[in-house]
Amino acid sequence: MKRNVLIIGAGGVAHVAAHKCAQNNILLGDIHIASRTVTKCDAIIASIREKDSQCGPGQLKAHALDALDISATTALIRETGCQIVINAGSPFLNMAVMSACIEAGAAYLDTAIHEDPAKVCEAPPWYGNYEWKRREECSQAGVTAVLGVGFDPGVVNAYGRFALDTYFDKVDSIDIIDINAGSHGRYFATNFDPEINFREFTSTVWSWEKNQWKANKMFEHRQEWDMPVVGTHATYLTGHDELHSMSKHLGVPNIRFWMGFGEHYINVFNVLNNLGLLSEKPVRTAEGQEVVPLKVVKAILPDPASLAPTYSGKTCIGDLVKGSKDGKKQEVLVYNICDHKTCFEEVGSQAISYTAGVPVVAAAMLIADGQWDVGHMVNVEELNPAPFIELMNRMGLVTRVRDASGDRVLEPQKERASLTVEDQSDAQVLVGHFGYQQSTLAEQRMTG
Amino acid sequence: MKRNVLIIGAGGVAHVAAHKCAQNNILLGDIHIASRTVTKCDAIIASIREKDSQCGPGQLKAHALDALDISATTALIRETGCQIVINAGSPFLNMAVMSACIEAGAAYLDTAIHEDPAKVCEAPPWYGNYEWKRREECSQAGVTAVLGVGFDPGVVNAYGRFALDTYFDKVDSIDIIDINAGSHGRYFATNFDPEINFREFTSTVWSWEKNQWKANKMFEHRQEWDMPVVGTHATYLTGHDELHSMSKHLGVPNIRFWMGFGEHYINVFNVLNNLGLLSEKPVRTAEGQEVVPLKVVKAILPDPASLAPTYSGKTCIGDLVKGSKDGKKQEVLVYNICDHKTCFEEVGSQAISYTAGVPVVAAAMLIADGQWDVGHMVNVEELNPAPFIELMNRMGLVTRVRDASGDRVLEPQKERASLTVEDQSDAQVLVGHFGYQQSTLAEQRMTG
Numbered sequence: 052m053k054r055n056v057l058i059i060g061a062g063g064v065a066h067v068a069a070h071k072c073a074q075n076n077i078l079l080g081d082i083h084i085a086s087r088t089v090t091k092c093d094a095i096i097a098s099i100r101e102k103d104s105q106c107g108p109g110q111l112k113a114h115a116l117d118a119l120d121i122s123a124t125t126a127l128i129r130e131t132g133c134q135i136v137i138n139a140g141s142p143f144l145n146m147a148v149m150s151a152c153i154e155a156g157a158a159y160l161d162t163a164i165h166e167d168p169a170k171v172c173e174a175p176p177w178y179g180n181y182e183w184k185r186r187e188e189c190s191q192a193g194v195t196a197v198l199g200v201g202f203d204p205g206v207v208n209a210y211g212r213f214a215l216d217t218y219f220d221k222v223d224s225i226d227i228i229d230i231n232a233g234s235h236g237r238y239f240a241t242n243f244d245p246e247i248n249f250r251e252f253t254s255t256v257w258s259w260e261k262n263q264w265k266a267n268k269m270f271e272h273r274q275e276w277d278m279p280v281v282g283t284h285a286t287y288l289t290g291h292d293e294l295h296s297m298s299k300h301l302g303v304p305n306i307r308f309w310m311g312f313g314e315h316y317i318n319v320f321n322v323l324n325n326l327g328l329l330s331e332k333p334v335r336t337a338e339g340q341e342v343v344p345l346k347v348v349k350a351i352l353p354d355p356a357s358l359a360p361t362y363s364g365k366t367c368i369g370d371l372v373k374g375s376k377d378g379k380k381q382e383v384l385v386y387n388i389c390d391h392k393t394c395f396e397e398v399g400s401q402a403i404s405y406t407a408g409v410p411v412v413a414a415a416m417l418i419a420d421g422q423w424d425v426g427h428m429v430n431v432e433e434l435n436p437a438p439f440i441e442l443m444n445r446m447g448l449v450t451r452v453r454d455a456s457g458d459r460v461l462e463p464q465k466e467r468a469s470l471t472v473e474d475q476s477d478a479q480v481l482v483g484h485f486g487y488q489q490s491t492l493a494e495q496r497m498t499g
Numbered sequence: 500m501k502r503n504v505l506i507i508g509a510g511g512v513a514h515v516a517a518h519k520c521a522q523n524n525i526l527l528g529d530i531h532i533a534s535r536t537v538t539k540c541d542a543i544i545a546s547i548r549e550k551d552s553q554c555g556p557g558q559l560k561a562h563a564l565d566a567l568d569i570s571a572t573t574a575l576i577r578e579t580g581c582q583i584v585i586n587a588g589s590p591f592l593n594m595a596v597m598s599a600c601i602e603a604g605a606a607y608l609d610t611a612i613h614e615d616p617a618k619v620c621e622a623p624p625w626y627g628n629y630e631w632k633r634r635e636e637c638s639q640a641g642v643t644a645v646l647g648v649g650f651d652p653g654v655v656n657a658y659g660r661f662a663l664d665t666y667f668d669k670v671d672s673i674d675i676i677d678i679n680a681g682s683h684g685r686y687f688a689t690n691f692d693p694e695i696n697f698r699e700f701t702s703t704v705w706s707w708e709k710n711q712w713k714a715n716k717m718f719e720h721r722q723e724w725d726m727p728v729v730g731t732h733a734t735y736l737t738g739h740d741e742l743h744s745m746s747k748h749l750g751v752p753n754i755r756f757w758m759g760f761g762e763h764y765i766n767v768f769n770v771l772n773n774l775g776l777l778s779e780k781p782v783r784t785a786e787g788q789e790v791v792p793l794k795v796v797k798a799i800l801p802d803p804a805s806l807a808p809t810y811s812g813k814t815c816i817g818d819l820v821k822g823s824k825d826g827k828k829q830e831v832l833v834y835n836i837c838d839h840k841t842c843f844e845e846v847g848s849q850a851i852s853y854t855a856g857v858p859v860v861a862a863a864m865l866i867a868d869g870q871w872d873v874g875h876m877v878n879v880e881e882l883n884p885a886p887f888i889e890l891m892n893r894m895g896l897v898t899r900v901r902d903a904s905g906d907r908v909l910e911p912q913k914e915r916a917s918l919t920v921e922d923q924s925d926a927q928v929l930v931g932h933f934g935y936q937q938s939t940l941a942e943q944r945m946t947g
Contacts, residue, residue, distance in 0.1 A: 238773045246785075322770040325686045327799040336794045337694075346784045347795045351775040 053158060053419045054080035057133035059118050059148055060140030061091035063243060063356050063400055064162055064201065067408025068139050069095045070398040071446065073105040075412065078419050081110035083131045085124075086140070089115035098399050118144045124151035133157055135415050139408070142166040142247060146181055153185075153192045158418045162201030162407050163247065164292040171331055172254030175264045176295035182428065189428040196428040200414040201407035202368055202387070203229055203308075204293035206443070209436035210370040210385040210450070211297055211306075216436075217467055218383045218454070222303045222374035227293065230311035232281035233364030233391045233402060239319045240353040242403035246345055249329045252320060256290045259298040259306040270317060274309055279453055280388045281367040284311045296430035323348060359401040362391035366402045383454040385461060397447065406448060413442045437463035501606060501867045502528035505581035507566050507596055508588030509539035511691060511804050511848055512610055512649065515856025516587050517543045518552045518846040519894065523860065525555040526867050531579045533564035533572075534588070546847050566592045572599035581605055583863050587856070590614040590695060594629055601633075601640045606866045610649030610855050611695070612740040619779055620702030623712045624743035630876065637876040644876040648862040649855035650816055650835070651677055651756075652741035654891070657884035658818040658833040658898070659745055659754075664884075665915055666831045666902070670751045670822035675741065678759035680729035681812030681839045681850060687767045688801040690851035694793055697777045700768060704738045707746040707754040718765060722757055727901055728836045729815040732759045744878035771796060807849040810839035814850045832901040833909060845895065854896060861890045885911035 056072050056079050058065050065084065072082045084092040092113030099105055112131075118124050118140055128136060128151060138148045138161040145165035152159035165181040167173075173180050182198050189196050199205055207227045215222050231242060241248040256267040272288035286309035297306050312320075323329050328344045335341055369386025387406065394405035414431075417423035422438050431439075440450045440463050450461040504520050504527050506513050513532065520530045532540040540561030547553055560579075566572050566588055576584060576599060586596045586609040593613035600607035613629040615621075621628050630646050637644050647653055655675045663670050679690060689696040704715040720736035734757035742754050760768075771777050776792045783789055817834025835854065842853035862879075865871035870886050879887075888898050888911050898909040 239770075318766065319770050319774070322687075322767050323774075326767070326771075326796075328776070328796070330799075334795065334798045336791075336798045338794065340788075340790065340794070342788065342790050342795050342798070343784075344795055344799055346786065346788070347782070347790050347792055348774075348776070350782045350784045350790070351778075351792055 052421065053134035053424060055083070055131060055133040056080070056135045056137060056415055057083045057085060057128055057131055057157070058137045058139055059085050059116070059124070059144065060138065061086035061088065061095055062139065063404030064407045064411070065139035066095050066098065066356065067398055067400045067404050068137050068412050070099055070102065070104045071409055071412035072137075072415070073099045073111065075416055076105060076109045077107040078416055079135070081112070081131065081133070083110070083112050083114060083127075083133060085114040085116035085118070085127060087115065087117055089113050102398060104398065119147045121147050121150045121154070124148060125154045128152070128155040128157050135418055136160065137411050137415055139411065141244070143168050146185075149182075149185060149196060152196070153188055153194050156192060156194060158415075158424065159194065159196040160200055160411050160414055160418075161198060162205060162411050164199060164204070164295070166247070166250065168331065171250050172257075172290060175257045176299060177292060178295050178430070186428045190426070193426045194428075195418055195424050195426055197414050197418070197423065197434070198428065198430050199292050199296070200411050200431050202410055202448075203227060203291065204296070205407070205410045205414075205431050206387065206439075206448070207368065207370055208293050208297055208431035209434070209439050211301055211303070211372065212432040213436040213440060213463065214370060214372040214383050214385050215301060215303070218376060219372065219374040219381055220376050222301070222372055224305035224307070224373045225297065225301070225303055226371040227291070227306070227308045227369075228276050228278065228286060228311075228371060229309065229368045230276070230278055230281055230284045230286065231366045231403065232284065232311075233362055233366060235358040235362050235401075237353055237358065239315070240358055241355060242358070242401065243355050243407075245349040245352045245355075249320070249323075249345060249348070250331065251290060253324055253329050254290075256288055257294065258288055258290075258308070259294050260304075262304045270312075270321075276309070276371070278367045278369075279384075279386065279451070279458060281365055286311045297432055300430060300432045355404070356400070359391070359395045359399060359404075362395065362401040365390050366406060368406065381454070383452060385450060385452050387448055387450055389448065409443060409446050409448045410439075413439055413446055416442060437467070500869065501582035501872060503531070503579060503581040504528070504583045504585060504863055505531045505533060505576055505579055505605070506585045506587055507533050507564070507572070507592065508586065509534035509536065509543055510587065511852030512855045512859070513587035514543050514546065514804065515846055515848045515852050516585050516860050518547055518550065519857055519860035520585075520863070521547045521553040521559060523864055524553060524557045526864055527583070529558035529560070529579065529581070531558070531560050531562060531575075531581060533562040533566070533575060535563065535565055537561050537563035550846060552846065567595045569595050569598045569602070572596060573602045576600070576603040576605050583866055584608065585859050585863055587859065589692070591616050594633075597630075597633060597644060600644070601636055601642050604640060604642060606863075606872065607642060607644040608648055608859050608862050608866075609646060610653060610859050612647060612652070612743070614695075614698065616779065619698050620705075620738060623705045624747060625740060626743050626878070634876045638874070641874045642876075643866055643872050643874055645862050645866070645871065645882070646876065646878050647740050647744070648859050648879050650858055650896075651675060651739065652744070653855070653858045653879050654835065654887075654896070655816065655818055656741050656745055656879035657882070657887050659749055659751070659820065660880040661884040661888060661911065662818060662820040662831050662833050663749060663751070666824060667820065667822040667829055668824050670749070670820055672753035672755070672821045673745065673749070673751055674819040675739070675754070675756045675817075676724050676726065676734060676759075676819060677757065677816045678724075678726055678729055678732045678734065679814045679851065680732065680759075681810055681814060683806040683810050683849075685801055685806065687763070688806055689803060690806070690849065691803050691855075693797040693800045693803075697768070697771075697793060697796070698779065699738060701772055701777050702738075704736055705742065706736055706738075706756070707742050708752075710752045718760075718769075724757070724819070726815045726817075727832070727834060727899070727906060729813055734759045745880055748878060748880045803852070804848070807839070807843045807847060807852075810843065810849040813838050814854060816854065830902065833898060834901070835896055835898055837896065857891060857894050857896045858887075861887055861894055864890060885915070
């Protein structure tokens with residue numbers, strides 16, 4: 052059993068991950084949080100103490116770390132005896148943190164793909180540019196690396212895999228739909244790091260169509276969806292990490308990602324983008340200062356964490372899967388509803404951070420427990436989704452399914468039992484030692 | 500007769516001023532251009548040579564100068580033997596350049612009010628914060644300082660004064676209306692230094708109402724005007740330099756400034772302003788760099804000078820004056836129409852630079868000629884407007900008047916003769932030695 056977790060980063064996702072690790076420290080052991088700014092780690096620890104999130108005895112400790120310094124990170128992993136590293140820092144750090152994990156023999160998890168600060172939207176598949184080049188290295192070191200295990204990428208990859216295995220003989224398309232129907236009450240804000248948020252939208256939109264990459268423009272394709280709880284929302288075809296692994300691993304000819312945007316967001320985005328203020332390339336001011344415009348935009352926007360106290364409304368993220376079973380057309384939506392206010396009450400974060408922070412801790416628990424400790428590099432759709440979905444159901448992120456039979460909580464074991472007998476070996480579900488107190492919270496969140 | 504002109508600055512207004520000085524160097528003598536970046540001065544000189552703007556023999560010389568360095572500026576004025584200094588540099592330089600003029604005994608002219616880079620929109624009257632504090636100093640030194648002698652401020656002050664003296668016994672209101680009905684064909688651009696442009700709109704809008712200052716918000720008051728040539732345009736009550744002197748000198752109870760804005764400009768402005776990107780206050784990026792957002796916005800926007808080659812359409816700027824004469828209600832519009840393309844053909848600039856650059860040279864010529872060489876500090880409305888209007892009619896900026904009698908070119912001498920006999924002493928108009936070639940251009944501009 053792998054124990055002791057090092058969380059790298061002290062932003063919104065790290066905050067949630069730290070709370071969730073603390074809630075499950077009977078399994079996970081000591082919790083260490085490391086960031087360039089150690090006071091941010093201290094603030095997370097203070098929040099854990101305030102919310103009384105820590106379940107059993109164990110260390111909870113802050114560290115100052117420049118995670119681009121591989122030897123410093125390796126040393127910290129060794130000193131703290133951490134066998135699991137959750138990289139919740141900037142996507143610019145991924146390769147450095149992965150190197151430290153390989154060096155120290157610790158399991159590696161992250162929630163977003165590696166990015167080079169100087170490049171936006173590289174050639175697809177994105178994982179091929181950095182992560183997958185190091186598969187062999189992970190295998191040789193016997194290091195488990197689970198890539199992109201937030202909500203999207205992460206949970207939506209597991210949803211795709213689960214739907215494919217459970218409800219279909221043949222899948223034609225997976226449309227991943229991400230709607231934040233919440234309201235933060237500010238003029239404009241991004242829900243996570245503005246720099247990373249905007250970088251998603253400033254270049255080519257890659258989608259997977261008829262088993263090929265197709266280049267589209269941002270806001271070129273609009274689609275309305277009638278989603279559970281949040282209702283009808285406009286979305287736009289958007290480039291996203293998970294397409295770049297699901298297209299390789301699932302054998303599905305069409306995989307698209309649709310992000311919900313309001314008119315106001317689009318207007319502000321278009322103004323900034325058309326002016327060149329979202330550029331990652333430095334400009335020179337009249338006074339001769341070299342400045343990256345996007346970093347200035349980030350500096351003037353609200354800190355996403357500051358939105359949480361007043362955030363209201365819900366998110367709805369899921370996979371709409373279309374195909375056939377026993378020769379009959381089939382359409383299934385696997386999804387989650389998350390409430391901003393409930394998240395804030397539980398851990399002091401809004402739902403966007405919550406939906407990314409819970410899955411990575413669930414994955415850490417499945418590594419600790421051995422079920423996902425595969426000893427090599429994987430994307431989430433390569434792993435058995437059943438224990439992951441089951442565990443999240445009890446940790447505050449409840450999965451639901453809507454199909455011809457209606458709308459219900461997705462309990463992998465039951466769902467598979469009702470459909471096939473052979474599949475039951477997959478559905479070995481973790482038992483109660485992760486603290487069933489979350490299941491109460493989960494039900495509140497779902498129905499609240 | 501004062502001779503030899505030092506132009507400080509090498510932006511759009513300086514470019515036009517240099518061309519116009521060169522066209523009139525038989526009166527003005529040598530022309531010197533000084534800027535921090537001497538290559539910009541060289542480019543202006545190259546443009547003068549290319550357009551063959553220089554009329555008679557005389558020096559045309561570029562100098563590198565940091566105009567905040569008062570002793571360097573004083574030395575340059577002395578070395579070059581310049582008796583007239585046209586400050587067409589940043590409004591942040593005014594007080595330093597004025598100090599050098601007082602020290603060297605040269606006449607001082609500028610086209611915009613002094614600004615402190617760290618402050619936006621100080622208490623009214625704005626001239627009271629910097630310029631007027633130095634009136635006594637100018638008088639003691641016998642230095643002529645003509646403040647704000649571009650188009651607005653500048654020509655519109657003269658229009659107000661002329662209308663008041665000529666058409667009214669009593670004036671109730673002057674509405675200064677500034678419409679640029681031109682099109683630059685870019686996504687977004689400002690027509691002069693974006694930093695100075697945006698600083699006009701980011702704070703309190705002061706207007707002069709019932710003999711008092713009234714604080715308004717930007718885009719709070721909208722008014723459509725049916726203007727000659729350009730037609731009906733929406734304008735918004737805006738704070739502007741000239742209100743701060745005209746309110747003191749003209750005894751008119753209501754003086755307002757209305758700037759024309761399109762929907763697109765307002766949208767972009769609002770997005771930038773609401774986000775905090777137009778702030779003059781530094782912010783700190785995540786990487787620890789101190790940056791003034793407004794300076795970054797300036798850096799990414801098109802250089803206003805770069806718009807000129809493709810700029811089409813016309814500007815219309817004027818004073819709508821309401822009051823009474825001989826007990827009868829009276830309404831007069833005194834205005835100018837300027838064509839972007841014609842300006843570009845003549846001097847390589849767009850109309851916004853042209854309308855600011857021509858008046859300051861006309862003022863320099865009236866100082867050289869003695870008519871405006873008053874030996875103390877004045878705002879334009881304190882001077883006799885007749886020779887100024889007359890001279891500009893021949894230099895490319897033709898003034899027109901629209902009233903109950905129709906719409907016609909405003910020739911001060913004729914206009915006054917037709918109305919009163921006593922006023923004719925004012926109307927001593929300069930004669931042809933300024934080169935009548937401009938009058939042909941002027942007619943083209945007006946009718947073209």
